[in-house]
Amino acid sequence: MKIALITPAGRGSHAGNRATATRWARLLRDLGCRVRITAPEAAPEDCMLDGKPPDLVMALHAWRSHAAIVSCRRAFPRCPLIVVLTGTDVYRFQHSHPDAFLESLEAADALVGLHDGLDDDLPSRFLSCLHVVHQSALPLPKGAPRPSRRYLDVLVVGHLREEKDPLRAALAVRDLPADSRLRVIQLGGALDETWAQAARDEAGSNPRYRWLGDLPRWRVRRWMARARLMVISSRMEGGANVVSEACVAGLPVLASDIPGNRGLLGDDYAGYFPVADTSALRGLLRRAEVGPAFVDRLRRQVVARAALFTPAGEREALARVITACGLDA
Structure with missing residues (x-):
């Protein structure tokens, strides 16, 4: 054919x-x-x-x-x-x-x-x-890097454009207590120079945020192995493949409450937050940092979805x- x-x-x-x-x-x-x-x-x-x-x-x-x-x-x-x-x-x-x-x-x-x-x-x-x-999605390779002990890395993967609300996680980790280990790692190219400058400005003023730009898939997968959480803050999604990748990797997700995320993670998923709600996302991130039981629950839920992908x-x-x-x- x-x-x-x-x-x-x-x-x-x-x-x-x-x-x-x-x-x-x-x-x-x-x-x-x-x-x-x-x-x-x-x-x-x-x-x-x-x-x-x-x-x-x-x-x-x-x-x-x-x-x-x-x-x-x-x-x-x-x-x-x-x-x-x-x-x-x-x-x-x-x-x-x-x-x-x-x-x-x-x-x-x-x-x-x-x-x-x-x-x-x-x-x-x-x-x-x-x-x-x-x-x-494919499982992460054996021998992939392990999560950092110094930081609790939160991964954001996707191009910087309006639909992705890409800086929401960065905004959520501003002004956290000094003893917080949360750090946001952003991967993905900018749609235009306006978004690129916004990411550079945020990185310059927010010590908990790093933008690494557009990386090849093998480097993205290494960061998935190093991260403790993933944030998907999109305003709209048709069924993002990065959700599939997170589930197969056993990487807990905090996701905006939109149909495209619910349609992959399920209505009973515990990690949703309202679209563009910085305070709600900050609350989930802090809950994940201080409550390992919450992270374990999210991990069990994403692993249970992995068979779909x-x-x-x-x-x-x-x-x-x-x-x-x-x-x-």
């Missing part, structure tokens, strides 16, 4: 859409498929393999890939089309650009969501073709979506 996989994140990007596309290409090849990754601005002929139309088109991001979705639907009318919904799709562009968003969904034979909480967030007419694919499970979920489109995976 020949698959064209469209992603708005270009080659070499560390953005989540590119990581998803690269991982899915590998999993689909494991299923015996041939995969070509293309950009939304590519012409339909760039989605062809060996001069022939693809057997299937998969497009990540309903809004950013809208032009490619429409052009492929017209160029390959008999080719099944799968549209993968991101957080900004569902929680921003569905409302700010509804015409393009809905046109992409209407063109699709199947929709894919990345967490279990989308039923209340999409028009009901699309729910019958909605499938969930949980993004997978295996490569085999992700591959099987992709195969089920393909089968639902009338193709043999």
